[in-house]
Amino acid sequence: MSEAGDIPPHYDDGNRAFLQSFLARGTMRFEDGQKVLAAIFTVQEGKETEPKDVTQADFDSYISAAADAISPYDYEIRSTQHQITKERIYALVNSVSDPLTQLATTRTPDEISYIKRLLDAMFETYNTKRREVMAVSSMQAMETKVRKGGNRQSEGGEPTQATQSSDRGLTQSEAEKLLSNLVKETWFERSAEGYYTLSPRALLELRSWLVEAYNDSDEPESWQRIKFCEACKEIVTIGQRCMDRECNVRLHNICTAAFWNSRPGKQCPKCKSAWTGKAYVGEKAITSTEEYLRGKRRSGGKRKNDAVEEDEDEEMGEEVENNSRRKGRRRLVQEESSQEAEDTPVEDDGEGEGEAQEDDEDE
Template identity: 30%
Template sequence: MVSSGDVQRLFLQSVISRRVLSVDLAKALWKQSVEAVKAADDTIQINANTNSADGWSDFLATLNKSLDPLDLELSRTRDEITGKDIYALVNRRDDEIARIASDYSPLEISYFRALVEQIMLAPNYSYSISSLAALREVNALTSPMTKTQAESVLASFVAKGWLLKSKYGRFSLSSRSLLELQPYLKSTYPDEILECTICFEILTLGHACPKANCGVGMHNACYDTYRRSVGGKCPKCSEDWGRAGNDKVVPIGEAAAPKDEWPRRTRRSLTESEDGRERRRCAHGRPGRVFSNASTS
């Protein structure tokens, strides 16, 4: 028998099949769920204005209240690569790393934990590790795992949205991991966590002020917005960041990885601007992890 509660059920089925989705897609799926239930029984009263922001907010609040006993939540965050807001169905249980237990064995979870540690401790705030380094982590596991098995598990971590793999073969944490594992990351790696000066979300991909120990960092999208609206000076120390296209800022994320971690062909293909940022980073004492979290006040 069809009921108004089927709107939540249909919506959740769509979300679970995707796990991470854009804001526009989430709202479109909600609207489709409402229309599907009404089509099944046009006598059902559904108090949902699918063309209203308040209607979406009310539905989201009701949905998360229903999910609360299951320790689940549909949460909103910003994708570091695209700069767009996204929704993700996340587990809010206290044992953060164990949240992937439904998908993986204890050995595979231990492997994931080891990968997270190496990503968070990567030098220069690069927040990424090479494929070789990722495979090397199997040597630290309490039980043996072959290279073939590790490659298969790594591919699964990427396919299920726990890790990202770049075109250069480097692994980093996905938006899903950053959102779902946020309490774990902040409590386990307090000295490694950076927050964007603009949006205050965790920062693992973007730009940092070139001045040593300034502490200002921004996501790529936040940085572009800031430059367009305010200009090319640091909001904290007023350091001149140069002209757009010839920025003096230093990278956060994969581009900040030490050059000896890159394949020879990739190193040769680096642009002059990237090489320039590398020299400036070293000149400002950035071969190690030196700049601290700081507010703009």
């Protein structure tokens, strides 16, 4: 891969095979690495090596060599802990180009537009002071306003003709197929309750972009949409929040034990509010509510989402002013990653479009 002078002396065909496997996967866990290296060692040594015989030191050595090999090409290997399983996830990350620009090489313009609207839904529509869900349900991902977008607004409030004509949106079947592929490619994860969230790989890739696109840099002390764990300093999309809605302190569930063990009491380190562990970030902000549980018991699916949407309608009024400040900044961020400017406003997420209308548009 590199020029002869850049290749480490110990870098051999085994290292190349490991890197090729990593490139094909996009992400790798230690367990995955054990299987890959066991196959490599079996070929190199002429006798079978079991995955359990591959040590963490072996894996770390090959990760380090792979990182050195890809560094001249503006790639690096980063790692983070999975917010639920606590497994360490390693991912290949482009350290120069915007991640949405990278996706544009394998996706159509309409698919990229849908992904951006999906991110807006995750980090604006369903990420409010009242409920930081940072996820969308399968039903919400298929809503007409997400799949097709509707009229976009310019900074002055007028619909932009260019975006109306160039973005036809996706049919329901196209959106379902794209989401399935994004899960397979480890960009998104889908929970047992049917909620889509960004994967560890996506959070590593999109970290800077998310902050620039959705946070208000002019008021850093105010409530922000993208927040970081007080313990590990990584983005929190699943975890716990301070009881004070204006406070930005968050913790991953997997970080709470070590964090509180080093402190005399469970008080928010910033605002000193009591930390109950009952204020949630992620889909649990929805699935733990009485509205959701009552709706699920009564009829499932549709009714439980109606309860969520009614709650979000109340919150939208509080967020209009913040959204208007962010739109101009997010437009600049998205123009840099695509020739087509994406300035999607936060729409009312209350009633949505009727199912009959969606069927007509899909046909």
